[in-house]
Amino acid sequence: MTIFEKIAAREIPAKIVHETDEFFAFHDVNPQAPTHVLIVPKRVIPRIAEASAADSELLGRMLVASREIAQKLGVAESGYRLVINNGPDAGESVPHLHMHLLGGRHLAWPPG
Numbered sequence: 544m545t546i547f548e549k550i551a552a553r554e555i556p557a558k559i560v561h562e563t564d565e566f567f568a569f570h571d572v573n574p575q576a577p578t579h580v581l582i583v584p585k586r587v588i589p590r591i592a593e594a595s596a597a598d599s600e601l602l603g604r605m606l607v608a609s610r611e612i613a614q615k616l617g618v619a620e621s622g623y624r625l626v627i628n629n630g631p632d633a634g635e636s637v638p639h640l641h642m643h644l645l646g647g648r649h650l651a652w653p654p655g
């Protein structure tokens with residue numbers, strides 16, 4: 544099982560802020576901004592480059608749900624960034640697709 548499957552199964556604790564039968568969101572253990580949550584499908588897709596057309600609706604629902612999660616966390620008005628790291632150069636460290644939602648401070652652009 545991946546770390547995130549273990550969180551979904553409640554084998555590893557995490558502060559879960561949103562959950563559906565398909566995906567869930569929880570606070571990152573090493574936050575890079577005052578608000579930093581991960582939105583993760585329960586079905587393992589290793590990374591976005593391995594997503595298929597069959598995953599399109601799930602991924603779309605995750606994107607749409609990010610608005611509700613941002614509202615819940617109080618960053619909808621101030622702004623937030625959604626990030627998916629794919630592969631070594633991007634810093635991907637957990638091979639279970641996840642979308643970072645970062646906010647609560649000004650985020651520099653371009654990213655480092």
Ligand code: 5GP
Pocket residue numbers: 546555557558569570571572573574581627628634635636637638
């Ligand atoms: P990546 O670098 O793959 O894009 O992001 C992985 C993220 O997962 C990192 O921000 C890291 O802090 C977070 N992470 C790794 N292990 C755990 C964990 O056990 N619990 C939580 N809540 N976050 C984790």
